[in-house]
Amino acid sequence: MNRSRRRKQVVKQVFWIGILLGFALAYGCNQRAPINQSRSDLPGIEVPPPEPQPYSTEATLLAVGDIMMHGSQIKSGYNSQIKTYNYDNFFTEVQPILHRGNWVIGNLETTLAGPEAKYTGYPRFNAPAPLADAIKTAGFNILTTANNHSLDRGEKGVLKTLENLRSRGLKPVGTAASLTEAQNILRVEKNQIDMAILAYTYGTNGIPIPQGKDYLVAVIDEAKIIQDIQTARASGADIVTVALHFGSEYQRQPNTQQKTLVKNLVNAGADIILGSHPHVVQPYEIFEQTNTDGTQRKAVAIYSMGNFISNQREKYRDLGVIFKVRLRKNFPEETIEISEVKGIPTWVHRYTAQGRYQFRILPVEAVIGKRDDALLSSQTYDRLETYLDQMNRHLNSLVIAANSKAQVNPENHLNLQYQRDYLKLASS
Template sequence: MKIKFLAFTSLFLLSSCTLSPAPRKLTIAPAPAPTSKQYTTEAELVAVGDILMHMALTRSGYNAQTKTYNFDRFFTETKSIISSGNWAIANLETTLAGSELGYSEFPLFNAPAPIVDAAKKAGFNILTTANNHALDKGEIGVLNTIKNIRSRGVASTGTASSPQEAQKILIVTKNQISMAILAYSFSTNGIPIPQGKNYLVSLIDKAKILKDIARAKQQGADVVAIALHFGEEYQRHPTDEQKQLVKTLIQGGADIILGSHPHVVQPYQILNVVGRDGKPRKGVVIYSMGNFIAYQLGHYKDLGVIFKVKLRKQFPEETLTITKVEAIPTYTQNYTLNGKLNFRVLPIAATLSRPKDPLIPASKYPVLKEQLTDMNRHLNSLRGSR
């Protein structure tokens, strides 16, 4: 398997590289000569940051008459973008432990399981669960969260119900392209993992992640995407520790790094590194995708990003190419309708291009325009650096 980057403009990558057969090391190589049996297939990864279920969001979805929850309106405006992805990933930063344990927010999150129904309707098919709130409701919270996600036909990774399950690598194949999705968290907020049950939450351990990357490649993954819950909260730029870990993982075979935890967006970057085999390789990282939906206001906390990576696989050579990278800024709007506080995620550029929305105050449009300009500049601020 070979992977390379095609050249493109604006938010797109400006480089080319290749990834060789197992153990799939990146090398520079010319494009293969056409053959009579040559054909290509394409697939796209779409990823967002945190679904952070504060109680205001939980209450907004409650229907007092039916005593049920529905959160579909959260994602109505972004559904067309999310559903366009073959792999559509979000970080679920709450437990789904069950109503009997009480719905709650910071410091111990627990939300209604119908948030998964809403996410699935919007097009999400993978949820990562390795984050610092994974153990907020203890072991039962981890187990119930996994059950509530998977019983709805959505895949999850980052927490596990057994040692055997923790050893399994999630590999999802779309259009003949196999992607491994791994997820790790920097902590559990000081809540100890039950003794002898370290498998419950996948924590960041550089040596282990490198071994997992190698295992994913051995199991046939064309691409390895890693969700890392790391960095410093509310900081718009990655720390040196984030940068060093990402560089090490890309050297070790990771292709796409999806960051979360800071609750604000951090830039994306194309890294040119020397692999562990001494050969050049490249990887894509967005250090933080910010909040996708949450009730955190100001200082960039109500802004997020939808990160898209398009892949093309050429046969019979099985050359894999990243043909496009795109970052779409979003805004979480809270608004009052019929006396009730509601929430929805708006893609900023698309919102500005449409006729004015009656739910958006006229005074907000110039603010959104300024935020879009700032976010695009910020997202691209690390391009060209190493």
């Protein structure tokens, strides 16, 4: 029995000695090959760097047409008790839409030259500076100031308007206080997408630009615009947006000069063209371009965005559009594409309160969908439904025409599938 017991003890001892030796050997191996040593440290072995993971970023441009200030609009925001102006109510109903944009652009078709220059509406506009506060609160961050009313208060009016906008964090484009300032192309980056923004006007209502100070207002000169586009491209802009104050007033279709200029600017490298001045909405058009390196590029131009806010009540002049262009940048290639184009029709509602006119901008489709606005009658709702249908068809008219032409001629320069993809103005 004793001999058997001793044999069992020896077996146990041998077993535990084996376990300990195993741990020792494992520890020794680890010491000889440190765990932080990579394969690339070993001679003769090269490990390629990891492939960058693809991803994309998106950003949205929202643009509107003419922000005007007729006499009745100026009066609508005046509080006689505290002697101040406030125009927030103009934009309350569209503010939620505008706040969804990254670049939010409007055409400021009035000066903000101060009370000493007297507040007046048509024909030479000068509005209270609190309008800029309301514009900023609404969600705008960029205003085009090159239009036929830029010089309504002369050089001082241009400079004071720039001062009032910049002091509120708004970026003006199209007018400048110096030559150096005029030569600096506005660049605004959102979500890693770098956009250059340019703005020009056909003229200044016959008011001469002071001699030697052409920089005050950027006037349409095709060669100069093309040069600016190319400069923006060469400096690394992903997208070049050009705002043009041009066309024939109250005409719902672009004229030959508009179409020719737009085509030439798109060929030169413009990606987005935003039209204003006619005071009525004109259609948009989509282009597919072949770059010099053989790559494809999409561009979009809306010839006129109509009146965003004004006291013009004639047919179609109380209608406007919030023009939406969504952009996508793909990495690691860093390619840019237009992923969505959409128009959001708007209507200027003028009504009477406390013995004077009041104004507000309504997003037509959203208002119709709720149908709960106490200030609107059933007849007004019916009229808005008609407006919405007409506006959607009107905005799309050039795209639809291009589709029809492409179906007849398959070699048409417009990409048919691309056009179809973007025929969704009223769908969302």
